[in-house]
Amino acid sequence: MIDVLYFAWVRERIGMPKERIETSATTVAELVEELRGREERYDAAFADLSALRVAVDQQLTDFDAALDGAREVAFFPPMTGG
Structure with a gap:
C-alpha cells in the first residue's frame, strides 16, 4: 500500500486530498499510468506532466x-517564489 497525496489544482481535479492505494507500479511514471487508467478525472489531472512535480517520501524527484x-x-504544481 502507498499513500498518494494531491495538492492545489491536482486535488481539485481529482476531488480528494489523498488516498491509499494498492499498486504494482515500480516507478512514479508507472503509478501515473495506473491512476490515469482509473477514471477521467485522473486522466485530466495527469494530462500534462510538465505542469507537475512529484515527491517520493517527501523528497523531490x-x-x-x-x-x-x-x-x-505527492503530486503538486511547481512552486513559485515571492
Whole structure:
C-alpha cells in the first residue's frame, strides 16, 4: 500500500486530498499510468506532466524515480517564489 497525496489544482481535479492505494507500479511514471487508467478525472489531472512535480517520501524527484519501499507519493504544481 502507498499513500498518494494531491495538492492545489491536482486535488481539485481529482476531488480528494489523498488516498491509499494498492499498486504494482515500480516507478512514479508507472503509478501515473495506473491512476490515469482509473477514471477521467485522473486522466485530466495527469494530462500534462510538465505542469507537475512529484515527491517520493517527501523528497523531490523525477517521474522515473523508483517506488521500491516508498510509503508516500505527492503530486503538486511547481512552486513559485515571492
